[in-house]
Amino acid sequence: MDGIKSYILRNQLRPGDPLPTEPALCEALGASRSSVREAIRILTALDIVEVRHGHGTYVGRLSLSALVESLAFRGLLSPDDDFQVMSDLIEVRELFERGMAERLVQSLSDDQVDRLAALVDEMRKAGAGEGNGFIEADRAFHTLLVAPLGNDLIGQLSAAFWDVYVIVAPHLDVFTHEHEAATIANHQRIVDAVRDRDPAEFAAALTEHYAPVRKRIAEARARR
Numbered sequence: 001m002d003g004i005k006s007y008i009l010r011n012q013l014r015p016g017d018p019l020p021t022e023p024a025l026c027e028a029l030g031a032s033r034s035s036v037r038e039a040i041r042i043l044t045a046l047d048i049v050e051v052r053h054g055h056g057t058y059v060g061r062l063s064l065s066a067l068v069e070s071l072a073f074r075g076l077l078s079p080d081d082d083f084q085v086m087s088d089l090i091e092v093r094e095l096f097e098r099g100m101a102e103r104l105v106q107s108l109s110d111d112q113v114d115r116l117a118a119l120v121d122e123m124r125k126a127g128a129g130e131g132n133g134f135i136e137a138d139r140a141f142h143t144l145l146v147a148p149l150g151n152d153l154i155g156q157l158s159a160a161f162w163d164v165y166v167i168v169a170p171h172l173d174v175f176t177h178e179h180e181a182a183t184i185a186n187h188q189r190i191v192d193a194v195r196d197r198d199p200a201e202f203a204a205a206l207t208e209h210y211a212p213v214r215k216r217i218a219e220a221r222a223r224r
Helices: 002-010 022-029 033-045 065-077 081-099 101-107 110-127 134-149 152-171 177-195 199-223
Strands: 049-052 056-059
Touching: 002 022, 002 033, 022 033, 033 049, 065 152, 081 101, 081 134, 081 152, 081 199, 101 134, 101 177, 101 199, 110 134, 110 177, 134 152, 134 177, 177 199
Parallel strands: none
Antiparallel strands: 049 056
C-alpha cells in the first residue's frame, strides 16, 4: 500500500490517471502478485485507487467517502455513538459555516441567494402540508450555502451529517409544528442576512439555527 501511494506521489499522478499493470507494479515494488492485489483492494475501499474492470487500475477520486461511510455506520453500531457523532458533526458544521461567514455572504451570487430563498419556500410548503421533502430541502439549502467555497471536505462532512441524521432522527423528540416554524424562520433569517451581505447577522442566524438542534440531541441522549 505504501509503495503504491509513493508511486502515485513520485510520478505526480492525478485522479483518473492510469497506474501500471499488475505485473509492472509487482516488478516496480518488488512485491508478490497477491500482495499487490490485496493492497489494490484496500486502496480501492479508501478511494485512493479505482479498478475499472476490463480497462485497468487508475488513481481514485481521493474523496472522503470512506470517512463519511464510517461516521454513518458508527451511528448504527452503538446506541450512544449515534448521538455523539451527530453532536460532533453539528459542532463542526456550525464552526465552518460561522467561521467563513464573511466569505460566504460575499461569495454567494444573487442567483444562488434566490435558490436558497426558493428552498425555504419549499420547506414552508412542505410544513403546511402542501408538498413533501422538508428534510430534502433543508439538506439542499445547506449544501448550496457552502457551495461557493469549493471545499470538498466541507461538502462531504455536510453529507455525513445528513446520513447520520437519518439514523438518529427517529430517537429525537417529535418534530413539532413549533420546531418546524422555528427552522423555517431561521433559514429565512440566514437568506436575508446573505442578501444584505451582513456577515454578523449571518453568524447570529446560524447560532440561533443550531442551538435548538443541539438541545434536542442532548435531551434525547439524557432520556436514553
